Amino acid sequence: MSTDSVAKYKSASAITGQVLQSVISVVVPGMSVAAICSYSDSLVVAYCKSVYRKEESIERGVAFPTTVSVNKVMQNFSPAPEDDYILREGDVVKVEVGAHIDGYISSSAHTTVATNAPGVTITDRRADAISAAYYASEVAARIIRPGQTARNMVKAIGLVASGFKCAVAEDAFTCQIDRFVISGTNTFPNRFNPDVVTPELTFETGETYTIDCSISTGDGIARASEHKAAIFQRDVNQQYSLKLRTSRALLSEVSQNLSVFPFLMRDVIGENSTLKAGINECVKSRLLVPFAVPVEKRNGPNYVAQFKITVMCNYTGPIRLTRALTMPNLKSATTIPSDSEIGQILALDCEQASLPELPRLKVQIQAPVATVQPASAVDSSSMDMS
DSSP states (O other): OOHHHHHHHHHHHHHHHHHHHHHHTTOOTTOBHHHHHHHHHHHHHHHHHHSSTTOTTSOEEEEEEEEEEETTBOSOOOOOGGGOOBOOBTOEEEEEEEEEETTEEEEEEEEEEOOSOTTSOBOSHHHHHHHHHHHHHHHHHHHOSTTOBHHHHHHHHHHHHHHTTOEEOTTOEEEEEBTTBSSOSSEEESSOBTTBOOOOOBOOTTOEEEEEEEEESSOOOEEEOSSOOOEEEEOTTOOOOOOSHHHHHHHHHHHHHOOSSOEEHHHHHTTOGGGGGGHHHHHHTTSEEEEOOEEESSOSSOOEEEEEEEEEEETTEEEEOSOOOOOOSBOOSOOOOTTSHHHHHHTSOOEEOOOOOOOOOSSOOOOOOOOOOOOBHHHHOOSTTO
Protein backbone atom coordinates (compact mmCIF):
# COMPACT_ATOMS: atom_id res chain seq x y z
CA MET A 1 0.00 0.00 0.00
CA SER A 2 1.40 3.39 -0.98
CA THR A 3 2.36 6.08 1.51
CA ASP A 4 -0.23 8.42 -0.01
CA SER A 5 -3.11 5.96 0.41
CA VAL A 6 -2.15 5.25 4.03
CA ALA A 7 -2.02 8.98 4.73
CA LYS A 8 -5.51 9.45 3.28
CA TYR A 9 -6.87 6.53 5.32
CA LYS A 10 -5.41 8.21 8.41
CA SER A 11 -6.90 11.59 7.55
CA ALA A 12 -10.33 10.03 7.04
CA SER A 13 -9.93 8.20 10.36
CA ALA A 14 -8.97 11.40 12.17
CA ILE A 15 -12.15 12.97 10.82
CA THR A 16 -14.46 10.11 11.84
CA GLY A 17 -12.89 10.10 15.31
CA GLN A 18 -13.26 13.85 15.81
CA VAL A 19 -16.81 13.90 14.48
CA LEU A 20 -17.86 10.89 16.53
CA GLN A 21 -16.48 12.48 19.68
CA SER A 22 -18.35 15.71 18.98
CA VAL A 23 -21.57 13.88 18.21
CA ILE A 24 -21.43 11.66 21.30
CA SER A 25 -21.28 14.83 23.43
CA VAL A 26 -24.78 15.86 22.25
CA VAL A 27 -26.38 12.44 22.82
CA VAL A 28 -28.59 13.48 25.74
CA PRO A 29 -32.26 13.05 26.65
CA GLY A 30 -34.46 15.43 24.69
CA MET A 31 -32.20 15.49 21.63
CA SER A 32 -33.59 14.92 18.14
CA VAL A 33 -32.01 11.99 16.28
CA ALA A 34 -32.59 13.78 12.96
CA ALA A 35 -30.74 16.83 14.29
CA ILE A 36 -27.82 14.68 15.46
CA CYS A 37 -27.50 13.03 12.05
CA SER A 38 -27.59 16.37 10.23
CA TYR A 39 -25.03 17.86 12.62
CA SER A 40 -22.70 14.90 12.18
CA ASP A 41 -22.84 14.87 8.37
CA SER A 42 -22.22 18.62 8.30
CA LEU A 43 -19.13 18.12 10.46
CA VAL A 44 -17.84 15.35 8.20
CA VAL A 45 -18.18 17.56 5.11
CA ALA A 46 -16.55 20.54 6.84
CA TYR A 47 -13.57 18.56 8.12
CA CYS A 48 -13.09 16.84 4.77
CA LYS A 49 -12.90 20.24 3.09
CA SER A 50 -10.26 21.34 5.61
CA VAL A 51 -7.66 18.73 4.58
CA TYR A 52 -5.74 18.22 1.32
CA ARG A 53 -6.75 21.72 0.30
CA LYS A 54 -4.02 21.89 -2.35
CA GLU A 55 -5.60 18.86 -4.05
CA GLU A 56 -8.88 20.59 -4.84
CA SER A 57 -9.93 18.07 -7.48
CA ILE A 58 -10.00 14.99 -5.26
CA GLU A 59 -13.35 13.70 -4.08
CA ARG A 60 -14.02 13.75 -0.34
CA GLY A 61 -16.91 13.74 2.09
CA VAL A 62 -19.45 11.37 3.63
CA ALA A 63 -18.71 7.70 2.94
CA PHE A 64 -21.89 6.58 4.68
CA PRO A 65 -24.54 8.93 6.11
CA THR A 66 -24.49 9.22 9.89
CA THR A 67 -26.89 6.85 11.61
CA VAL A 68 -28.18 7.03 15.17
CA SER A 69 -29.89 3.74 16.00
CA VAL A 70 -31.58 3.49 19.39
CA ASN A 71 -32.21 0.54 21.72
CA LYS A 72 -33.43 -2.48 19.70
CA VAL A 73 -32.95 -0.79 16.30
CA MET A 74 -29.94 -2.55 14.79
CA GLN A 75 -28.68 -0.08 12.20
CA ASN A 76 -29.24 2.46 9.40
CA PHE A 77 -31.58 4.88 11.23
CA SER A 78 -31.10 8.38 9.80
CA PRO A 79 -34.61 9.79 9.93
CA ALA A 80 -36.29 12.63 8.12
CA PRO A 81 -38.07 15.07 10.48
CA GLU A 82 -41.40 13.28 10.00
CA ASP A 83 -39.83 9.98 11.14
CA ASP A 84 -37.79 11.53 13.94
CA TYR A 85 -37.22 10.17 17.43
CA ILE A 86 -36.43 12.21 20.53
CA LEU A 87 -33.90 10.55 22.82
CA ARG A 88 -35.12 9.54 26.27
CA GLU A 89 -33.41 8.90 29.56
CA GLY A 90 -31.65 5.54 29.49
CA ASP A 91 -31.72 4.98 25.73
CA VAL A 92 -28.88 2.89 24.31
CA VAL A 93 -27.62 4.97 21.39
CA LYS A 94 -25.42 3.68 18.56
CA VAL A 95 -23.77 6.36 16.42
CA GLU A 96 -22.02 5.41 13.16
CA VAL A 97 -19.95 7.85 11.10
CA GLY A 98 -18.19 7.33 7.76
CA ALA A 99 -15.82 9.64 5.86
CA HIS A 100 -13.54 9.34 2.87
CA ILE A 101 -10.65 11.27 1.37
CA ASP A 102 -10.09 10.55 -2.32
CA GLY A 103 -12.12 7.36 -1.92
CA TYR A 104 -10.09 6.06 1.04
CA ILE A 105 -12.68 5.18 3.65
CA SER A 106 -12.85 5.22 7.42
CA SER A 107 -15.91 4.00 9.30
CA SER A 108 -16.44 4.07 13.04
CA ALA A 109 -19.30 3.45 15.47
CA HIS A 110 -19.65 3.89 19.21
CA THR A 111 -22.39 3.09 21.70
CA THR A 112 -23.33 5.32 24.60
CA VAL A 113 -26.32 5.88 26.89
CA ALA A 114 -28.45 9.03 26.82
CA THR A 115 -28.67 10.15 30.44
CA ASN A 116 -28.84 13.20 32.65
CA ALA A 117 -27.07 11.23 35.40
CA PRO A 118 -23.69 10.18 33.90
CA GLY A 119 -22.32 9.45 37.36
CA VAL A 120 -24.78 6.58 37.91
CA THR A 121 -23.29 3.20 37.00
CA ILE A 122 -25.39 1.09 34.62
CA THR A 123 -25.51 -2.55 35.73
CA ASP A 124 -28.49 -4.04 33.89
CA ARG A 125 -28.67 -5.78 30.50
CA ARG A 126 -27.60 -2.59 28.76
CA ALA A 127 -24.21 -3.03 30.41
CA ASP A 128 -23.99 -6.60 29.10
CA ALA A 129 -24.76 -5.62 25.50
CA ILE A 130 -22.39 -2.65 25.44
CA SER A 131 -19.57 -4.56 27.14
CA ALA A 132 -19.99 -7.53 24.81
CA ALA A 133 -19.95 -5.35 21.69
CA TYR A 134 -16.89 -3.46 22.91
CA TYR A 135 -14.85 -6.56 23.75
CA ALA A 136 -15.97 -8.31 20.58
CA SER A 137 -14.63 -5.42 18.51
CA GLU A 138 -11.35 -5.39 20.43
CA VAL A 139 -10.93 -9.14 19.99
CA ALA A 140 -11.80 -8.97 16.29
CA ALA A 141 -9.30 -6.17 15.71
CA ARG A 142 -6.49 -8.28 17.18
CA ILE A 143 -7.27 -11.12 14.78
CA ILE A 144 -6.65 -8.91 11.72
CA ARG A 145 -3.08 -10.16 11.28
CA PRO A 146 -1.36 -12.20 8.56
CA GLY A 147 -2.21 -15.89 8.76
CA GLN A 148 -5.34 -15.48 10.89
CA THR A 149 -8.70 -16.40 9.38
CA ALA A 150 -12.26 -15.15 9.09
CA ARG A 151 -13.49 -18.33 10.78
CA ASN A 152 -11.36 -17.62 13.84
CA MET A 153 -12.78 -14.10 14.02
CA VAL A 154 -16.41 -15.26 13.76
CA LYS A 155 -15.76 -17.88 16.44
CA ALA A 156 -14.17 -15.33 18.79
CA ILE A 157 -16.96 -12.77 18.36
CA GLY A 158 -19.52 -15.49 19.10
CA LEU A 159 -17.65 -16.55 22.24
CA VAL A 160 -17.64 -12.99 23.56
CA ALA A 161 -21.37 -12.54 22.87
CA SER A 162 -22.37 -15.84 24.49
CA GLY A 163 -20.16 -15.08 27.50
CA PHE A 164 -22.30 -12.02 28.21
CA LYS A 165 -25.50 -14.03 27.49
CA CYS A 166 -26.05 -12.04 24.31
CA ALA A 167 -26.17 -12.80 20.58
CA VAL A 168 -24.36 -11.40 17.56
CA ALA A 169 -26.82 -9.36 15.51
CA GLU A 170 -27.69 -10.24 11.96
CA ASP A 171 -26.39 -7.96 9.22
CA ALA A 172 -23.17 -7.25 11.13
CA PHE A 173 -20.27 -7.76 8.73
CA THR A 174 -16.53 -7.50 8.48
CA CYS A 175 -15.87 -5.81 5.14
CA GLN A 176 -12.65 -5.49 3.25
CA ILE A 177 -12.49 -1.92 1.97
CA ASP A 178 -10.58 -0.36 -0.86
CA ARG A 179 -10.57 2.91 -2.69
CA PHE A 180 -14.23 3.79 -3.38
CA VAL A 181 -15.27 0.29 -2.19
CA ILE A 182 -17.13 -0.09 1.13
CA SER A 183 -17.66 -3.84 0.83
CA GLY A 184 -15.02 -5.70 -1.14
CA THR A 185 -14.50 -9.33 -2.11
CA ASN A 186 -13.38 -10.43 1.35
CA THR A 187 -16.60 -9.62 3.19
CA PHE A 188 -18.30 -11.98 5.63
CA PRO A 189 -20.99 -11.97 8.37
CA ASN A 190 -19.81 -11.83 11.97
CA ARG A 191 -22.73 -13.96 13.16
CA PHE A 192 -22.18 -17.71 12.91
CA ASN A 193 -24.82 -19.42 10.82
CA PRO A 194 -24.68 -23.23 10.49
CA ASP A 195 -26.43 -22.96 7.11
CA VAL A 196 -23.84 -20.52 5.73
CA VAL A 197 -20.19 -21.51 5.48
CA THR A 198 -17.80 -18.78 6.58
CA PRO A 199 -15.34 -18.37 3.70
CA GLU A 200 -11.83 -19.82 3.85
CA LEU A 201 -10.39 -16.35 4.11
CA THR A 202 -6.91 -15.65 5.45
CA PHE A 203 -5.97 -12.05 6.24
CA GLU A 204 -3.01 -10.70 4.31
CA THR A 205 -0.62 -7.78 4.68
CA GLY A 206 -1.87 -4.57 3.08
CA GLU A 207 -5.59 -5.29 3.44
CA THR A 208 -7.90 -2.89 5.27
CA TYR A 209 -11.16 -3.88 6.96
CA THR A 210 -14.11 -2.36 8.77
CA ILE A 211 -15.35 -4.59 11.59
CA ASP A 212 -18.96 -4.12 12.72
CA CYS A 213 -19.60 -5.77 16.07
CA SER A 214 -23.31 -5.43 16.85
CA ILE A 215 -24.50 -7.43 19.86
CA SER A 216 -28.07 -7.92 21.10
CA THR A 217 -29.54 -8.94 24.44
CA GLY A 218 -32.19 -10.74 22.37
CA ASP A 219 -31.67 -13.42 19.75
CA GLY A 220 -29.92 -11.10 17.30
CA ILE A 221 -32.47 -11.99 14.61
CA ALA A 222 -33.65 -9.01 12.58
CA ARG A 223 -37.18 -8.09 11.56
CA ALA A 224 -38.46 -5.20 9.49
CA SER A 225 -39.33 -2.05 11.40
CA GLU A 226 -41.87 0.70 10.87
CA HIS A 227 -39.12 3.05 9.73
CA LYS A 228 -38.69 3.67 6.01
CA ALA A 229 -35.26 3.32 4.45
CA ALA A 230 -33.59 6.72 4.18
CA ILE A 231 -30.22 5.56 2.84
CA PHE A 232 -29.73 4.21 -0.69
CA GLN A 233 -26.84 3.29 -2.96
CA ARG A 234 -26.56 3.14 -6.73
CA ASP A 235 -25.60 -0.32 -7.98
CA VAL A 236 -23.36 0.60 -10.90
CA ASN A 237 -23.27 -3.02 -12.06
CA GLN A 238 -26.99 -3.07 -12.80
CA GLN A 239 -28.54 -1.84 -16.03
CA TYR A 240 -32.27 -1.50 -16.74
CA SER A 241 -34.45 0.52 -19.10
CA LEU A 242 -36.75 2.43 -16.77
CA LYS A 243 -40.33 2.96 -17.91
CA LEU A 244 -41.43 5.90 -15.76
CA ARG A 245 -40.24 9.42 -16.49
CA THR A 246 -39.95 10.15 -12.77
CA SER A 247 -37.75 7.06 -12.33
CA ARG A 248 -35.46 8.18 -15.12
CA ALA A 249 -35.28 11.65 -13.63
CA LEU A 250 -34.41 10.27 -10.20
CA LEU A 251 -31.70 7.97 -11.55
CA SER A 252 -30.27 10.82 -13.62
CA GLU A 253 -30.09 13.00 -10.52
CA VAL A 254 -28.24 10.29 -8.62
CA SER A 255 -25.86 9.39 -11.46
CA GLN A 256 -24.92 12.96 -12.32
CA ASN A 257 -24.58 14.46 -8.84
CA LEU A 258 -23.52 11.65 -6.50
CA SER A 259 -20.55 9.35 -6.09
CA VAL A 260 -20.59 5.58 -5.62
CA PHE A 261 -21.14 5.92 -1.87
CA PRO A 262 -24.49 5.50 -0.08
CA PHE A 263 -26.58 8.66 0.18
CA LEU A 264 -29.67 10.08 1.83
CA MET A 265 -32.64 9.99 -0.53
CA ARG A 266 -34.09 13.15 1.01
CA ASP A 267 -30.96 15.06 -0.07
CA VAL A 268 -31.52 13.94 -3.67
CA ILE A 269 -35.21 14.74 -3.73
CA GLY A 270 -34.95 18.07 -1.93
CA GLU A 271 -37.94 20.19 -2.85
CA ASN A 272 -38.68 18.17 -6.00
CA SER A 273 -41.20 15.82 -4.37
CA THR A 274 -42.20 14.36 -7.75
CA LEU A 275 -38.97 12.34 -7.73
CA LYS A 276 -40.39 10.20 -4.91
CA ALA A 277 -42.61 8.46 -7.44
CA GLY A 278 -39.52 7.01 -9.11
CA ILE A 279 -38.07 5.29 -6.04
CA ASN A 280 -40.08 2.05 -6.29
CA GLU A 281 -39.19 1.29 -9.89
CA CYS A 282 -35.50 2.07 -9.30
CA VAL A 283 -35.48 -0.27 -6.30
CA LYS A 284 -37.41 -3.06 -8.04
CA SER A 285 -35.01 -2.94 -10.97
CA ARG A 286 -32.10 -3.04 -8.45
CA LEU A 287 -30.61 0.15 -9.78
CA LEU A 288 -30.92 1.62 -6.29
CA VAL A 289 -30.35 -0.49 -3.18
CA PRO A 290 -32.14 0.62 0.03
CA PHE A 291 -30.56 0.16 3.45
CA ALA A 292 -33.41 -1.17 5.58
CA VAL A 293 -33.80 -0.26 9.26
CA PRO A 294 -34.06 -3.63 11.04
CA VAL A 295 -34.85 -4.18 14.72
CA GLU A 296 -34.32 -7.04 17.16
CA LYS A 297 -37.10 -9.55 16.52
CA ARG A 298 -37.59 -10.74 20.09
CA ASN A 299 -40.27 -8.79 21.97
CA GLY A 300 -39.55 -6.99 25.21
CA PRO A 301 -36.98 -4.44 26.33
CA ASN A 302 -33.99 -5.72 24.38
CA TYR A 303 -30.96 -3.67 23.44
CA VAL A 304 -28.46 -3.73 20.60
CA ALA A 305 -25.00 -2.22 21.05
CA GLN A 306 -22.48 -1.54 18.29
CA PHE A 307 -18.79 -0.79 17.97
CA LYS A 308 -17.28 -0.43 14.52
CA ILE A 309 -13.60 0.05 13.79
CA THR A 310 -11.32 0.34 10.77
CA VAL A 311 -8.20 -1.82 10.91
CA MET A 312 -5.24 -2.30 8.60
CA CYS A 313 -3.49 -5.66 8.37
CA ASN A 314 0.25 -5.02 8.64
CA TYR A 315 3.08 -7.55 8.57
CA THR A 316 3.71 -6.69 12.24
CA GLY A 317 0.06 -7.21 13.18
CA PRO A 318 -3.14 -5.13 13.22
CA ILE A 319 -3.00 -1.35 13.05
CA ARG A 320 -6.14 0.31 14.32
CA LEU A 321 -6.96 3.38 12.24
CA THR A 322 -10.00 4.61 14.20
CA ARG A 323 -9.66 5.64 17.83
CA ALA A 324 -11.52 4.16 20.78
CA LEU A 325 -13.70 6.67 22.63
CA THR A 326 -14.51 6.85 26.33
CA MET A 327 -16.97 4.17 27.40
CA PRO A 328 -20.21 5.04 29.21
CA ASN A 329 -20.32 4.46 32.96
CA LEU A 330 -21.32 0.80 33.22
CA LYS A 331 -20.38 -2.45 34.90
CA SER A 332 -21.42 -5.89 33.74
CA ALA A 333 -21.60 -8.85 36.09
CA THR A 334 -19.66 -10.81 33.47
CA THR A 335 -15.88 -10.61 33.33
CA ILE A 336 -13.35 -12.10 30.90
CA PRO A 337 -10.67 -14.18 32.68
CA SER A 338 -7.17 -13.31 31.50
CA ASP A 339 -6.30 -16.99 31.03
CA SER A 340 -9.36 -17.73 28.86
CA GLU A 341 -9.17 -17.99 25.08
CA ILE A 342 -10.69 -14.53 24.70
CA GLY A 343 -8.52 -13.08 27.45
CA GLN A 344 -5.40 -14.31 25.69
CA ILE A 345 -6.49 -12.70 22.41
CA LEU A 346 -7.16 -9.40 24.21
CA ALA A 347 -3.61 -9.53 25.57
CA LEU A 348 -2.19 -9.39 22.02
CA ASP A 349 -0.85 -6.11 20.67
CA CYS A 350 -3.04 -3.88 18.50
CA GLU A 351 -1.17 -0.78 17.43
CA GLN A 352 -3.03 2.52 17.31
CA ALA A 353 -2.11 4.45 14.17
CA SER A 354 -0.73 7.93 14.65
CA LEU A 355 -3.40 10.18 13.17
CA PRO A 356 -2.87 13.72 11.86
CA GLU A 357 -4.14 16.74 13.75
CA LEU A 358 -7.07 18.31 11.97
CA PRO A 359 -7.15 22.04 11.15
CA ARG A 360 -9.59 24.24 13.00
CA LEU A 361 -12.77 24.72 11.05
CA LYS A 362 -13.06 28.19 9.53
CA VAL A 363 -16.83 28.02 9.82
CA GLN A 364 -18.14 26.52 13.04
CA ILE A 365 -20.99 24.01 12.79
CA GLN A 366 -23.65 24.81 15.35
CA ALA A 367 -24.40 21.86 17.64
CA PRO A 368 -28.10 20.98 18.08
CA VAL A 369 -29.90 21.75 21.32
CA ALA A 370 -32.06 19.27 23.23
CA THR A 371 -35.77 19.85 23.74
CA VAL A 372 -37.61 19.17 26.99
CA GLN A 373 -38.50 15.47 27.13
CA PRO A 374 -38.89 14.06 30.66
CA ALA A 375 -40.37 10.68 29.72
CA SER A 376 -38.41 7.46 30.18
CA ALA A 377 -37.36 5.23 27.30
CA VAL A 378 -39.14 2.10 28.49
CA ASP A 379 -42.41 3.63 29.62
CA SER A 380 -43.25 6.17 26.94
CA SER A 381 -42.03 5.16 23.49
CA SER A 382 -44.53 3.39 21.25
CA MET A 383 -42.03 3.23 18.38
CA ASP A 384 -39.78 0.34 17.46
CA MET A 385 -37.02 1.92 19.53
CA SER A 386 -37.85 0.34 22.85
